[in-house]
Amino acid sequence: MRAYPLVGMPILAMLALFPALQKARQRHIQYTQDKTARRLDTVTDRRDFMSAKSYILRHNDEKGMTRAEIMKTTGTLIIAGSETTATLLSGAIFHLLKNPSCMATLVQEIRSTFEESTDMTFVKLANLRYLNACLQEAFRIYPPVPGVLPRRTQPGGVVVNGHFIPEDVSVGVHQWSAYHSAANFALPDQFLPERWLDDKVSDPRFASDKRGVVQPFSVGPRNCLGQHLAMSEMRAILARLLWHFDINLCEESRHWDEQKVFILWEKPDLMVTIKARER
Incomplete structure (x- = not known):
């Protein structure tokens, strides 16, 4: 300060x-x-x-x-390196619990891939298609920084979507609005990890999705320098959690995602029941 x-x-x-x-x-x-x-x-x-x-x-x-x-x-x-990572993981777990079929698919992928949680590595986890899809969809539906990530226009100004913006002007895109716009995504308010799978063209619902709109780490030379570490951490935490435990959403957190924003989300406690998986 x-x-x-x-x-x-x-x-x-x-x-x-x-x-x-x-x-x-x-x-x-x-x-x-x-x-x-x-x-x-x-x-x-x-x-x-x-x-x-x-x-x-x-x-x-x-x-x-x-x-x-x-x-x-x-x-x-x-x-x-902590608040945004915790926010994204909280949102991912909430939406997975609200969508049991998605949770079941992810749990199956994780538990069928690894006999023991100690077998997990950053490289192996990065190859789990549905895990990556769930995290990408969590970024879209519940971006950790839901507002604007500002950038400054270059000398001479810039034309954005047909509009000239003078140089040295702070500009940005409101992330939550862009990610929940029907102009960018089909069924924008639904948690659908399938939209991020490589074979999304096989599902006509997502054929026109503009996946490049989602930029939770910002863009350009000043984007998040820790984004690759953050992704590795989130894959590891979520995968280990779901490998070891069965989780259910408590009724009092049924509407957990109805939150206020003060730059970041004002998150209430996410209440769940958790027990060790049966093997």
Whole structure:
């Protein structure tokens, strides 16, 4: 916030009016500081974002980052790498539970592919067609960032859909609206992973779907740098969960998806019953 005082300081002042938000912010700051300090004090050969062989600690000189800069960067990585991933997985599980036939198909694919959950690897999971289709459909019907991912027009301006937009203008597409538009997708308000299968042309319902409209990670050189890691994480978490457990939706969460948006979704608890599968 203090890096951009003209914007950040008024926001900090407004937070004082909302004690719960202020406490949540302080918890995040403290969590970030504790995690970062523990990692900086740990000597390990494991390569990660922090290691000397990869990114943050690669330069131990004037090209490097100060401890304060590392703290700020880590805070961003924690927020960007956890909240949106958890949101998408929550939405995917909810819509799968609301559509039992889809859940049954996915469970069958996962459990028939792997004898043990320890057999799962990122590479093997990436080849599960229906798992990928379910995640793509979850991105479409319940995008983690449902509003606009802004971009800035290039020098000289740009023509978008026949309309000229001057240079240096913030533009964007409202994701939820685009993904739920009948102009882009057949049956847009229904959870139908089949629309993402490679053989979708065999189902005339989806022949005119504009799948390229769905860009949950944004586009261009400033799109999400962690998107491949996020996809690998989501495949692994969802697959392991459904390999080990049978899940059912509780009645009180039947309308869980009726939520408000404040940049991100204001998610209530997703209430389910869960039990170990019988083998």
